[in-house]
Amino acid sequence: MSPKLRVTVSSSSSSYPPTSPISVNSTKPQSISTPGFEGKIWVFVKDYEGEHKDGEGKEYFEKEWRNGMSFGIVVRGKFKQEVGVDEIVFGNVFERPIRDCLPWGTSVATKFLYFMDPVMELDIYADQPWALSPALATMNSLSLSKGEEISEDIVVKENALKYLKSQAPDVLIAEGDEKTLIGTRKKWLSHKSNREKIKLEPETVVGMEFANGLLDFNTLSATLPPPFSLSFPLLKFWDGQPVTYVCQKRANSGQNPVGQQVFWSVGFEIIDEDARRQLEERNGKASASEPWRNEQKSHGQEEQISDDID
Numbered sequence: 102m103s104p105k106l107r108v109t110v111s112s113s114s115s116s117y118p119p120t121s122p123i124s125v126n127s128t129k130p131q132s133i134s135t136p137g138f139e140g141k142i143w144v145f146v147k148d149y150e151g152e153h154k155d156g157e158g159k160e161y162f163e164k165e166w167r168n169g170m171s172f173g174i175v176v177r178g179k180f181k182q183e184v185g186v187d188e189i190v191f192g193n194v195f196e197r198p199i200r201d202c203l204p205w206g207t208s209v210a211t212k213f214l215y216f217m218d219p220v221m222e223l224d225i226y227a228d229q230p231w232a233l234s235p236a237l238a239t240m241n242s243l244s245l246s247k248g249e250e251i252s253e254d255i256v257v258k259e260n261a262l263k264y265l266k267s268q269a270p271d272v273l274i275a276e277g278d279e280k281t282l283i284g285t286r287k288k289w290l291s292h293k294s295n296r297e298k299i300k301l302e303p304e305t306v307v308g309m310e311f312a313n314g315l316l317d318f319n320t321l322s323a324t325l326p327p328p329f330s331l332s333f334p335l336l337k338f339w340d341g342q343p344v345t346y347v348c349q350k351r352a353n354s355g356q357n358p359v360g361q362q363v364f365w366s367v368g369f370e371i372i373d374e375d376a377r378r379q380l381e382e383r384n385g386k387a388s389a390s391e392p393w394r395n396e397q398k399s400h401g402q403e404e405q406i407s408d409d410i411d
Contacts, residue, residue: 106151140178244308
C-alpha cells in the first residue's frame with residue numbers, strides 16, 4: 102500500500118515552512134500571499150491517494166508532454182518588490198541532515214541531476230541540506246507578461262523570450278514549437294551574465310511550472326532513465342522529513358540558504374502511521390517528525406485547512 106501523503110503550501114503567516122494544506126489535483130487554485138509574492142498555486146500528483154484529494158488530475162496530466170510526469174507544481178503571480186532574475190532560486194531544502202540516510206548510488210544520482218540541470222548548486226552533506234537552481238532557468242514552462250490579470254489556466258504556456266528580449270536585446274527569438282522555445286529560454290538563462298540583465302518588476306505577471314516523472318510520491322521512489330538506469334526505494338531510506346520545494350532569494354556567498362527569504366514553498370509529507378512504525382523499527386527514530394513539527398511552530402503555527410482552501 103502506498104504511504105499516505107499530505108501536501109502543504111505557503112500561508113500568509115508562513116512562507117516557509119509550508120503549513121497550509123492544499124487540495125491536490127484541483128483545477129481551482131489556492132491563493133498565496135507572502136511578504137515577497139502574491140499569487141495562485143496548484144499541485145498535481147498522479148494516482149494521488151493522500152489527504153485533501155480533489156480529483157485525479159486528468160485535466161493536467163493529459164496536456165501535451167505532461168502525461169509522462171508524476172507530479173506538477175504550477176504557480177502564477179507577482180513578486181511584490183523588484184527582483185533580479187539571478188536572485189531567484191528554486192529547489193529542495195531540508196531542516197536536518199540526510200547524509201546518514203543517503204542510499205547507495207547517490208553519487209550517480211547527483212551526476213544525473215547535474216546532467217539534467219547544469220546550473221544547479223547543492224550541498225547534500227550539510228547540516229541543513231539543499232539543492233537549488235536559478236528558478237527561471239530550471240522551470241519546465243515559464244510565462245512573463247506585464248499589465249495582465251493573473252490567469253487561472255492550470256497549464257503555463259511558454260512565452261518568456263519576448264519579455265527577456267525587452268530587457269536584453271541580444272536574446273534570440275526562437276522559431277518553432279514550444280519545446281524549442283523552452284530550450285532556448287533555458288539555454289540563455291543558464292548563463293549568470295544573462296540572468297543579471299533581467300529584472301522582474303511588481304507589475305510583471307509570472308507563470309512558473311515545475312514537473313517531472315522521476316520522483317513518485319505515491320511509492321516514494323525515484324527512477325533514473327538510461328544511461329543511468331537506477332531505481333531508489335526512497336521509503337527505505339526515509340528519515341521522517343518532508344520533501345520541500347522552495348522558490349526563494351539567493352543567499353549571499355558563504356551563507357546557509359535554508360530559511361532565507363522564501364517567496365513560496367510546497368511540502369510533501371508522509372503521514373502514514375505504518376511508514377512511521379517501520380521507521381521506528383528500522384532505526385529508533387519514531388520521533389523523527391517531531392523536530393520538523395517543532396520547527397514549523399517556530400516559523401509559524403500550522404493552519405487549519407479551512408483557512409486557506411477555498
